[in-house]
Amino acid sequence: MLLKLFLFFLKIGFISFGGGYAVIPMIQHQMSSQAWLTDSEFQEIVTLASMAPGSIATNSATLIGFQIAGTAGAIASTTGIIMPSLIIMVLIAAFFYKFHNNQWVKAAFYGLRPIIVALIAYAAIHLGLQTGKAPAPSWVTMMTFVICGASVFALIKYKVHPFTVIVAAGIAGILLF
Numbered sequence: 001m002l003l004k005l006f007l008f009f010l011k012i013g014f015i016s017f018g019g020g021y022a023v024i025p026m027i028q029h030q031m032s033s034q035a036w037l038t039d040s041e042f043q044e045i046v047t048l049a050s051m052a053p054g055s056i057a058t059n060s061a062t063l064i065g066f067q068i069a070g071t072a073g074a075i076a077s078t079t080g081i082i083m084p085s086l087i088i089m090v091l092i093a094a095f096f097y098k099f100h101n102n103q104w105v106k107a108a109f110y111g112l113r114p115i116i117v118a119l120i121a122y123a124a125i126h127l128g129l130q131t132g133k134a135p136a137p138s139w140v141t142m143m144t145f146v147i148c149g150a151s152v153f154a155l156i157k158y159k160v161h162p163f164t165v166i167v168a169a170g171i172a173g174i175l176l177f
Contacts, residue, residue, distance in 0.1 A: 001069050002076040009061045009080030014088075016081075017112050020049075020057030022119040025126065027060060036068055057081060143176045 008030055016023040024046060031037040037045070045067065049059035058081055065077025099105050147169050154160040154168070 002072055005065050005069060005073055006076040006080040009065075009077045010083060012057070012061070013081040013084035016057055016084075017116060019116075019120075020055045020060070021123050022116050023057050024060070024123040025119060027057075027064070028126075031064065037064065041067065140177060147172050147176075 012023050012026060015026075028039075028042050031042050032039065042064075045063045046056070046060055049056050049063055052059045058078060061077040061081040062074045065073035065075070067073075069076070150172075151165045151169050154165050155162065
């Protein structure tokens with residue numbers, strides 16, 4: 001099991017463009033298809049991983065590994081998911097100035113942007129509707145959308161620093177909920 005965890009998260013680490021939230025659907029598919037975790041166990045792990053400092057992908061890998069195979073599983077999963085980033089960053093740092101102005105490289109990264117946004121949106125929607133029931137519009141739902149919309153507006157229109165938006169959203173949440 002340790003080798004399976006390591007190899008799975010190694011693969012995720014190599015294809016995880018766009019950050020942790022973009023790979024959540026791929027991790028969830030593996031957990032479900034291999035029956036390693038139930039959907040509710042996976043959702044709890046993602047919730048805990050998102051509250052901890054650091055990358056949600058790394059935190060999820062650690063918690064999933066621990067849930068499946070204890071401390072050794074956590075080490076195997078975490079090593080698997082961070083090793084590709086470490087290797088890739090060392091190689092890129094060594095050769096970056098040779099290709100950073102290359103038009104093909106720039107075009108490839110621009111091409112990856114839309115799919116990253118789509119994967120993050122899918123993860124948010126899929127995890128938000130995990131219960132299988134369509135959420136009824138409620139005060140909490142509506143105010144959550146208001147806070148989200150106001151945050152995006154402040155970030156895009158007024159170029160407010162993200163830290164300020166996070167603090168303001170937290171204060172709004174305290175006042176509204």
